[in-house]
Amino acid sequence: MVCGMKLKTITRYIIALTLSLCLITAGCKKNNNTITIKYSTWGSETEINILKPIIKEFEKNNPNIKVDIIHIPQNYFQKLHMLVAANLAPDVMFINNLNMPVYASGNILSDLNYSLSNSSKISHKDFFPQSLKTMSYNKNLMAIPRDISNIVIYYNKDLFNKYNVEYPQENWNFEEFLEKAQQLTIDINNDKKIDIFGISFETNAIFFLPFVWSQGGNLFDKKNQHFALTEKNSCTALQFYTDLRNKYKVAPTAAEAGNSTMAQMFMQQKLAMFISGRWSVPRFRTDLDFEWDIASFPSGKAGSIVGIDGSGWSMYSKTKHPKESWMLIEYLASNKSIAEFSKTGLIVPSRKDVAFSENFINKDLPPEHAEIFLTIIDNGKPTPKTERWNEVIDLINIAMEPVWNGKQKSCPALQSIKSSVNELLE
Amino acid sequence: MNYLNNIRNKLFLKESFWAAIMILPALVGTFFFIIIPVIGSFTISLTRWNLISSPKFVGLDNYIKLLSDQLFYDVLITTFIYAISVVIFSIAIPLILAVALNEKIKCLTAFRTAYFLPVITPMIVAAIVWSWIFDPNNGILNFMLTQIGINSPPLWLFDDKWSLIAIIIVSVWKNIGYNMVIFLAGLQGIPESLYEAAKIDGANTIKKLWHITIPMLTPTIFFVCIMSTISAFQVFDLIYLMTEGGPENSTMVIVYWLFKNAFEFFKLGYASSIAYVLFVIILILTLIQWKLRKKWVMFE
Numbered sequence: 200m201v202c203g204m205k206l207k208t209i210t211r212y213i214i215a216l217t218l219s220l221c222l223i224t225a226g227c228k229k230n231n232n233t234i235t236i237k238y239s240t241w242g243s244e245t246e247i248n249i250l251k252p253i254i255k256e257f258e259k260n261n262p263n264i265k266v267d268i269i270h271i272p273q274n275y276f277q278k279l280h281m282l283v284a285a286n287l288a289p290d291v292m293f294i295n296n297l298n299m300p301v302y303a304s305g306n307i308l309s310d311l312n313y314s315l316s317n318s319s320k321i322s323h324k325d326f327f328p329q330s331l332k333t334m335s336y337n338k339n340l341m342a343i344p345r346d347i348s349n350i351v352i353y354y355n356k357d358l359f360n361k362y363n364v365e366y367p368q369e370n371w372n373f374e375e376f377l378e379k380a381q382q383l384t385i386d387i388n389n390d391k392k393i394d395i396f397g398i399s400f401e402t403n404a405i406f407f408l409p410f411v412w413s414q415g416g417n418l419f420d421k422k423n424q425h426f427a428l429t430e431k432n433s434c435t436a437l438q439f440y441t442d443l444r445n446k447y448k449v450a451p452t453a454a455e456a457g458n459s460t461m462a463q464m465f466m467q468q469k470l471a472m473f474i475s476g477r478w479s480v481p482r483f484r485t486d487l488d489f490e491w492d493i494a495s496f497p498s499g500k501a502g503s504i505v506g507i508d509g510s511g512w513s514m515y516s517k518t519k520h521p522k523e524s525w526m527l528i529e530y531l532a533s534n535k536s537i538a539e540f541s542k543t544g545l546i547v548p549s550r551k552d553v554a555f556s557e558n559f560i561n562k563d564l565p566p567e568h569a570e571i572f573l574t575i576i577d578n579g580k581p582t583p584k585t586e587r588w589n590e591v592i593d594l595i596n597i598a599m600e601p602v603w604n605g606k607q608k609s610c611p612a613l614q615s616i617k618s619s620v621n622e623l624l625e
Numbered sequence: 626m627n628y629l630n631n632i633r634n635k636l637f638l639k640e641s642f643w644a645a646i647m648i649l650p651a652l653v654g655t656f657f658f659i660i661i662p663v664i665g666s667f668t669i670s671l672t673r674w675n676l677i678s679s680p681k682f683v684g685l686d687n688y689i690k691l692l693s694d695q696l697f698y699d700v701l702i703t704t705f706i707y708a709i710s711v712v713i714f715s716i717a718i719p720l721i722l723a724v725a726l727n728e729k730i731k732c733l734t735a736f737r738t739a740y741f742l743p744v745i746t747p748m749i750v751a752a753i754v755w756s757w758i759f760d761p762n763n764g765i766l767n768f769m770l771t772q773i774g775i776n777s778p779p780l781w782l783f784d785d786k787w788s789l790i791a792i793i794i795v796s797v798w799k800n801i802g803y804n805m806v807i808f809l810a811g812l813q814g815i816p817e818s819l820y821e822a823a824k825i826d827g828a829n830t831i832k833k834l835w836h837i838t839i840p841m842l843t844p845t846i847f848f849v850c851i852m853s854t855i856s857a858f859q860v861f862d863l864i865y866l867m868t869e870g871g872p873e874n875s876t877m878v879i880v881y882w883l884f885k886n887a888f889e890f891f892k893l894g895y896a897s898s899i900a901y902v903l904f905v906i907i908l909i910l911t912l913i914q915w916k917l918r919k920k921w922v923m924f925e
Contacts, residue, residue: 277888277889280676280677280888280891281676283676283677284676284677301675301677301891302677304678305675305677305678307677452783453783453872454761454762454780454783454784455761455762457760457761457762457763457764457783458756458757458760458763459762587890589889589890589891590890590892593885593889593890597873597874600871600872600873600874601873604872604873
C-alpha cells in the first residue's frame, strides 16, 4: 500500500514537471511571426565568413525571416543524408552535381525551373547554360548554381624559367605536355631521388576523366546505361595517365608524395605543373612566393575537354516555407552575393555578369590568364549523373589502384569490373 | 508465523521495488539504444533501403549476396589476420612488462606511466602522429632504419604488404598500457606466501614464474583475451584515420567495410547483414573461448 502511494506521488511529480516544461517551451516559441529557414552548407572558415554577412543583409531586408545556418564542414553529404532520412531536411540545401541525383530521384528536391522563369530578380539568362545543365536532372532544375568547377594546369613560372622550358601555349597537345613534364622532372643533387616532378598525380575521377574525354573516350555511353571506360580510346588514355607516373616517372608515386598533398608539393616547388581547379587560387595568392599562372588542359584527339561540375542552392520539396526559401535562394544567387564569393578567387562564378567582370578577370592579381577558366566552359563536359555515383567510383577506384601503382594495365583492369558497373547503371 | 511472513513479504516487495527503480534508467537506455536498434537492424538487413526512398523487402537476398561476394572473404581474412596478431601481441608484451614492473625497480611509477600514456592519448592524435612516423620520405622510422643500414626500408602505409603490419603495430602500442594495468592488478592478487613456499623449496625465478605467476594469472589472461578479441574484431577508428582501407584494400577490415556500405553508399540493408554476420562470428569465437577455458584457466 505504502509503495503504491509513493509510486503515485512520484508519477504525479513527473507529469507535473513535464507539463510545465512543455508550457514554458511552447510559450517561448510563439511570440511573433518570424519564420525560420534552415540552410545547410559546407565550406571552410573563410567561406563561412563570406556567407555570414550576406545572410545578415538578407535578414535585414526581410525582417520576418530568420536564417539558421547549419554549417557541416566535414562529411557533408553523410550528415545531410541522415537529416533527410529523419525528415529534418533543411529548407535550403547547398549541394553539388555529383551527389544531387540521389536526392533528385528520391523526390527530396523541388524543380526550380518554374520559379526561375517567374522570378523578377534572377533569370535563366544570367547563368552559363552549361552550369544550369550541370544542376539539372531529367530536365528538372534541381539547384540554382553558385559556381562551376573545372580544372586547369597551374604552373610554376620560376621553375619554367630556371630550366629554360617554354610556358605552355594555348592548344598544346599531350606530346608537348609530356615533353615539358620530362624537362621539369629533376634530380637536383644526383641522389637518384627526384626532387622536382613535372606534373601532379591524383586518382580522383575529376583528375583522370579529362584525359579520357580529351582523347575521345567516355565514362558511360550516351544514355548513361553502359560503362564506357573499357573502350579503347578511354582505357589507353588512362594508361597514358598512369604511365606519367610509372613509365615516364614525371609524376610522384603515392609513396614519393607520402603525407604531402599535391597542393603542398606545388607550394614547396616540388611540382612544376599542378592539375587543379579554381579553389586553389585564394591560398596561392597569399602563400606563394614565386611567379605562377594557369594554362588550359592539353588537347588530344577530341580537343581539350575537362569536366564541368558545380554546386548550388536547392530547395527541400516538402519545405513548409517555399516562398521564403526561394527568396533566400534568389538573394544568394544575386549578382552581389555571387560576386562576394568570387572576389577572393575561390570560385568560378556561375553568373556571366560576375564572370566577365573585373571581379573575376583581374589583371592585378594572379593568375594572369584567369579567363581560361571561362573559355574552357563551352567545350567542357558536365560529369554524367547517376544515383549510384559513389558505388561506381568505388568500383573504378578499386580496379584502378593496381594500375595507378604500375602493377597492371588499365584495359584489362577496367574490363574486370565492366559487368558490375553495368549492373549498377541499370 | 503468519505475521513474520507478512513482514518478510513486505520487505521483499519493497526491496525488489527499489531494485527495479534503481536499474530502470540503465534498463531504459539499454532498451531504447541497444535492444530496439538490434531488432531494427535485423529488419533492415532483410530490405534494400538507401534511407531516402522507401525500403523494399528482399528476404535473405542481402545475406546471399554477401556470401557470394569475393570482397567479403578478403575482408574477413584481413580482419582475422589483424585480430589474431593484435590479440597475441597485446597479451604477450603487457604480460612481460607487468611481471617486470611488479618487481621493485627504480623509477617504477615513471615506467608504469610511460606505458600507460598511449591509452589516454586520443586515437585521432595517435593516428596522425603515427602516419607521420610511417611517412616514407620524412618519417622518423624510415630515417632511423636507413641510419642503421637498411637501404630500402618498407613504404609502410603505402605498400599493400606492409600497411596491415603498420596498423597492427599502432594497435598493439595503444593496447599495451591498458592490458598491463589489468595484469598488474592480477599479479597483486597472488599471495606472497606462495612465493615464500617456493623459495623454501628452492625454486628459481623462471620456475616461480612458470608454476605460480602464470597459473595464478590465467583468469586475468582469459578476461584480457576475450576483451581483446572482441575489440580487435571491431577495429574502426585506426583504419578510418590512417588508411581508409587501402592501399588496394589491404587494410579493409569488416567494420570499416560495413561503415562504407552504410554511410558512403547508403546500402543500409547490405550493411546490416554484414553487422549480423560479424555478430555471429564474434559469438562463435567467444563460445569457443568459453569452452576452451576449462582446459587452461585455473582456480575457477
